[in-house]
Amino acid sequence: MAVTDTSGGQAPPPPSDPPGGARLAATRRRAKAFGGVLLSLALTLLGLLLVTFVIGRVMPIDPVLKVVGERATPEQYEAARQAMGLDQPIIVQFVTYIGDVLRGNFGRSISTGHPVVEDLRRVFPATLELATLGTLIGVLVGVPLGVVAAARRGGWIDQIARVAALVGYSMPIFWLGLMGLLVFYGKLNWVGGPGRQDILYDGMVPTVTGMLLIDSLVAGDWGAFRDAFSHIILPAALLGYFSLAYISRMTRSFMLEQLSAEYITTARVKGLSERRVVWGHAFRNIAVPLTTVIALSFGGLLEGSVLTEIIFSWPGIGSYITKALLAGDMNAVLGGTIIVGVCFIGLNVLSDVLYRFLDPRAT
Amino acid sequence: MTRPFSARAILLASALALAPAGLSAAWAETPADVLVVAAQIDDIISLDPAQSFEFSGNDVDQNLYNRLVDFDPLNLEAGFQPSLAEKWEVSGDGLTITFTLREGVKFHSGNPVRAEDAAWSLQRAVKLDKSPAFILTQFGLTPDNVEDKIKADGNRLSITLDKPYAQSFVLNCLTANVASVVDKELVMQHVEGDDLGNTWLTTNDAGSGPYKLGTWKPNEAVQFVAFDDYWGGAPRLKRVIVKNVAESSAQRLQLEQGDIDVARNLTPSDIQGIAGKDTLKVLDEPRGRILYMGLSQKDPLLSKPEVIEAMRHLVDFEGMANSFLKGQWRIHQNFLPEGYLGASQDNGWTYDIEAAKKIIADAGLTGSSVTTKVRDIREYLDVAQTLQASMAQAGLTLNIEQMTGAQVLDAYRAREVPIFLGEWGPDYSDPQTNAGTFAWNPDNEGKGSTLAWRNSYAVPQDIQDKVAAATLESDTDKRAQMYLDIQAEYHKSAPILPLFQRVEQVAMQKGIEGWSGGGAVTSVMYHQVTKGQ
Numbered sequence: 001m002a003v004t005d006t007s008g009g010q011a012p013p014p015p016s017d018p019p020g021g022a023r024l025a026a027t028r029r030r031a032k033a034f035g036g037v038l039l040s041l042a043l044t045l046l047g048l049l050l051v052t053f054v055i056g057r058v059m060p061i062d063p064v065l066k067v068v069g070e071r072a073t074p075e076q077y078e079a080a081r082q083a084m085g086l087d088q089p090i091i092v093q094f095v096t097y098i099g100d101v102l103r104g105n106f107g108r109s110i111s112t113g114h115p116v117v118e119d120l121r122r123v124f125p126a127t128l129e130l131a132t133l134g135t136l137i138g139v140l141v142g143v144p145l146g147v148v149a150a151a152r153r154g155g156w157i158d159q160i161a162r163v164a165a166l167v168g169y170s171m172p173i174f175w176l177g178l179m180g181l182l183v184f185y186g187k188l189n190w191v192g193g194p195g196r197q198d199i200l201y202d203g204m205v206p207t208v209t210g211m212l213l214i215d216s217l218v219a220g221d222w223g224a225f226r227d228a229f230s231h232i233i234l235p236a237a238l239l240g241y242f243s244l245a246y247i248s249r250m251t252r253s254f255m256l257e258q259l260s261a262e263y264i265t266t267a268r269v270k271g272l273s274e275r276r277v278v279w280g281h282a283f284r285n286i287a288v289p290l291t292t293v294i295a296l297s298f299g300g301l302l303e304g305s306v307l308t309e310i311i312f313s314w315p316g317i318g319s320y321i322t323k324a325l326l327a328g329d330m331n332a333v334l335g336g337t338i339i340v341g342v343c344f345i346g347l348n349v350l351s352d353v354l355y356r357f358l359d360p361r362a363t
Numbered sequence: 364m365t366r367p368f369s370a371r372a373i374l375l376a377s378a379l380a381l382a383p384a385g386l387s388a389a390w391a392e393t394p395a396d397v398l399v400v401a402a403q404i405d406d407i408i409s410l411d412p413a414q415s416f417e418f419s420g421n422d423v424d425q426n427l428y429n430r431l432v433d434f435d436p437l438n439l440e441a442g443f444q445p446s447l448a449e450k451w452e453v454s455g456d457g458l459t460i461t462f463t464l465r466e467g468v469k470f471h472s473g474n475p476v477r478a479e480d481a482a483w484s485l486q487r488a489v490k491l492d493k494s495p496a497f498i499l500t501q502f503g504l505t506p507d508n509v510e511d512k513i514k515a516d517g518n519r520l521s522i523t524l525d526k527p528y529a530q531s532f533v534l535n536c537l538t539a540n541v542a543s544v545v546d547k548e549l550v551m552q553h554v555e556g557d558d559l560g561n562t563w564l565t566t567n568d569a570g571s572g573p574y575k576l577g578t579w580k581p582n583e584a585v586q587f588v589a590f591d592d593y594w595g596g597a598p599r600l601k602r603v604i605v606k607n608v609a610e611s612s613a614q615r616l617q618l619e620q621g622d623i624d625v626a627r628n629l630t631p632s633d634i635q636g637i638a639g640k641d642t643l644k645v646l647d648e649p650r651g652r653i654l655y656m657g658l659s660q661k662d663p664l665l666s667k668p669e670v671i672e673a674m675r676h677l678v679d680f681e682g683m684a685n686s687f688l689k690g691q692w693r694i695h696q697n698f699l700p701e702g703y704l705g706a707s708q709d710n711g712w713t714y715d716i717e718a719a720k721k722i723i724a725d726a727g728l729t730g731s732s733v734t735t736k737v738r739d740i741r742e743y744l745d746v747a748q749t750l751q752a753s754m755a756q757a758g759l760t761l762n763i764e765q766m767t768g769a770q771v772l773d774a775y776r777a778r779e780v781p782i783f784l785g786e787w788g789p790d791y792s793d794p795q796t797n798a799g800t801f802a803w804n805p806d807n808e809g810k811g812s813t814l815a816w817r818n819s820y821a822v823p824q825d826i827q828d829k830v831a832a833a834t835l836e837s838d839t840d841k842r843a844q845m846y847l848d849i850q851a852e853y854h855k856s857a858p859i860l861p862l863f864q865r866v867e868q869v870a871m872q873k874g875i876e877g878w879s880g881g882g883a884v885t886s887v888m889y890h891q892v893t894k895g896q
Binding site for chain 1: 397408410497578580583606612616617767772776
């Protein structure tokens with residue numbers, strides 16, 4: 001693969017093995033650092049939840065109405081309000097909620113009638129599957145495209161990349177999605193229609209991860225895999241296109257910066273092949289910022305893309321949270337927020353770890 | 364200089380991205396014994412019949428449960444028919460109705476359906492006192508007295524009312540979802556605290572209806588499985604799958620591809636788009652919902668009789684019904700929808716800007732303005748803007764604030780929407796459901812929740828007396844005439860203007876027969892649906 005074609009660069013030397021006492025100290029230091037990470041994670045989450053909770057509660061939306069309906073008598077209304085704990089001050093409600101969460105109780109969603117954990121177990125894998133495939137497409141196409149566009153600046157590939165990115169930025173996703181469906185599903189019949197799978201496969205594959213592609217592979221059911229793939233590929237390609245637009249532009253500008261640096265001139269003067277110069281030298285140096293860009297774009301997709309989900313009837317976390325928010329369904333909103341928050345923090349930690357491997361200086 | 368890189372990288376990457384072409388799993392049509400329906404079903408919040416009060420939730424329950432009396436999907440006009448109750452009789456004083464239950468009927472669990480189950484189900488709904496409970500409690504039932512008022516004795520069930528209500532009124536109410544008969548033994552195994560099994564029934568089924576609940580994945584799909592031991596005969600379609608497809612165009616594409624059999628939420632333009640397809644057909648089914656305009660009598664301008672009179676001339680009925688409402692709403696200027704006992708066909712208001720202009724000018728009100736809140740639904744906004752334009756021609760300024768449904772509803776409940784544009788859907792299949800909200804406001808100064816109250820409309824006492832009397836009239840023909848009279852008076856004087864009645868345009872494969880969305884009076888029924896091959 002082009003991206004891994006960095007054989008020309010030197011791998012960072014492995015850290016030397018410290019002697020016994022020092023090793024213990026290092027372990028302790030690491031444990032401390034780990035504890036610190038956990039603490040900051042918990043605090044970040046708590047802050048995130050508090051902000052979400054307060055915003056959700058001050059919104060002019062009455063969750064009681066969602067439960068009792070607009071025709072309820074004042075007595076029914078009041079009874080439901082008390083049962084939901086909404087007669088308490090906001091801060092008391094929040095503390096109660098956090099207490100419940102710490103005991104592993106995320107509550108029940110008022111907009112689906114199901115326990116929030118059960119809902120999230122269903123909607124998050126759907127989004128994760130879609131976002132991962134989308135990001136994969138975005139990276140596999142966007143990075144090489146950006147690199148080439150920079151290396152042959154002003155060339156036809158650069159022009160194509162520019163137009164593609166421009167279209168990607170400016171085209172409304174619902175329009176592109178509908179056109180995609182119309183052409184590839186409606187006319188050509190190459191891909192499956194809206195939804196995650198054909199009704200015939202619904203419930204045929206035992207749920208392991210909730211991601212149909214993986215579950216069908218685990219079950220060894222190729223028919224189900226093909227079906228799931230034919231349903232996911234269009235929305236994934238669409239999301240992939242949008243992240244491609246972003247990733248290729250960022251890659252290009254990172255690369256341009258590197259290619260104009262003096263060490264590149266030096267390398268060229270030394271007679272290194274252009275390929276070695278671009279991939280071996282310049283590309284290695286943009287790996288760190290590029291990781292951040294990719295992680296952010298992946299994180300963005302993990303929040304769920306509401307419009308894509310609606311057009312493709314994709315039961316993901318984006319439309320779940322949005323719908324819950326509009327109903328004032330705070331249990332569902334907060335449960336979803338925790339998932340998205342943990343993902344973002346996890347991606348941050350992950351890219352921090354990746355930096356150590358990718359940054360030539362970080363040894 | 365060598366090429367900066369080989370084109371291989373791009374080729375490989377694009378090959379990966381484009382690999383799926385041709386991976387279609389599309390089936391030319393759905394299996395012969397499975398009905399696949401696409402609809403917007405994201406409003407379901409509970410499947411417990413004592414709680415469900417949303418369209419889609421009731422659509423599900425209708426098929427999972429039976430009631431003492433039910434509608435015949437192929438003959439809705441005939442009204443309520445014996446279902447779990449084989450027959451019934453009313454006592455001489457008109458206060459007690461005694462039902463005899465059908466023998467040999469089984470719940471999905473295999474338990475027999477007994478009068479005791481039916482009594483417990485009704486008592487349970489009253490005790491839980493969720494949103495639809497009023498349909499039963501309006502007969503004088505309360506959590507405290509319900510065990511005395513509703514009694515099971517062998518295979519007989521008796522209900523004692525607080526007044527000698529019209530038999531048609533009571534039985535119409537018993538066709539409502541809240542009166543569904545649940546499997547007492549099964550539910551009792553899942554009671555948590557004093558919830559009477561509400562938590563469990565929210566996501567589970569304990570019915571005796573033609574279909575059992577397969578799975579319910581919120582916002583995704585509901586699957587039904589045929590109940591082969593159904594007393595009315597096993598359903599011909601072994602499975603029914605209702606997929607949540609929010610987008611009209613996505614529903615249409617799937618219908619055209621043959622991946623679904625029925626599409627329930629196509630927009631007028633998509634209905635038009637499939638008009639030429641000879642594999643598909645469209646069924647127009649009038650539903651119970653009324654699109655109305657409420658003029659708040661708290662508003663100094665709108666409470667003037669001249670303005671109310673003028674507003675009746677400012678609605679471009681024909682124009683709207685023939686453009687953006689085409690096919691989905693038909694003109695209907697009375698509060699009882701067609702399909703109801705006593706529904707009126709008098710649509711006498713006409714669009715006449717000159718007349719309105721003159722009325723406004725004569726009253727010296729030209730140049731007045733009013734600001735209202737409209738829900739951000741395309742249809743309502745279109746209606747509001749059409750109204751805005753015609754009001755402007757008549758010398759009145761209408762300012763529109765666009766808001767979410769929840770915001771408008773909050774304001775409406777607080778009586779703070781000057782001109783309300785929205786829908787009212789009947790709660791049960793008796794005319795009282797609409798008469799009791801459009802024309803009922805016993806305490807205009809106090810707290811209330813009827814439409815009349817929300818528009819601060821103090822309904823004249825003689826109209827309210829007639830509404831009350833109509834619930835007690837035992838002669839059904841006389842009762843129908845009473846509602847016609849009430850509506851005629853209402854049509855002349857009320858500041859709440861019914862404008863249109865909903866028509867559901869259901870698009871389906873040509874082979875589908877027997878589809879019934881429940882008409883104006885009830886919910887969708889699948890038992891009788893067949894797929895001709």
